[in-house]
Amino acid sequence: MAFIVWKDEYNLGIKKIDEQHRSLADTMNEMFQMFLDKKMTDENFKIITQKLIEYVNVHFNTEQEYFLESAYEKTQIHTSVHDQMRLRAEELKVKYDQPNSNKETLFFELAEFLQAIWVWHINSFDKEYVPCLHAHNIY
Numbered sequence: 001m002a003f004i005v006w007k008d009e010y011n012l013g014i015k016k017i018d019e020q021h022r023s024l025a026d027t028m029n030e031m032f033q034m035f036l037d038k039k040m041t042d043e044n045f046k047i048i049t050q051k052l053i054e055y056v057n058v059h060f061n062t063e064q065e066y067f068l069e070s071a072y073e074k075t076q077i078h079t080s081v082h083d084q085m086r087l088r089a090e091e092l093k094v095k096y097d098q099p100n101s102n103k104e105t106l107f108f109e110l111a112e113f114l115q116a117i118w119v120w121h122i123n124s125f126d127k128e129y130v131p132c133l134h135a136h137n138i139y
């Protein structure tokens, strides 16, 4: 069972961004499946957090390049939210690397973080920039 079943309404109509959002959904599904299968080993957790940090950086950079290109009026606030999320992702990774960290608690912290990106960031915050990008022919 997938944790997130992709729906058409999740698409923003900007190809590169939709692909990246979709790959986040895939990573989340992968992570939950691992958890259900009791395969969330140290090694797998590392792979997932690594992927997540990569995702966060690559994806946020993509959005911010589009903001520049379209002179998006909410660039500053959106970018500062991205920065907070970049820090949070790094923080989780650092915590995890500590020898005595409670891996189970961290798993739930990571899941909560991903859910915040998913539910709030993608589905409300990101949607706000769509008209501006489309007006600048970014699809």
Ligand SMILES: [Fe+2]
Pocket (backbone or CB within 6 Å): 021, 059, 063, 121, 122, 126
């Ligand atoms: Fe996004």
Ligand SMILES: [Fe+2]
Pocket (backbone or CB within 6 Å): 063, 078, 082, 121, 125, 126
């Ligand atoms: Fe964003």
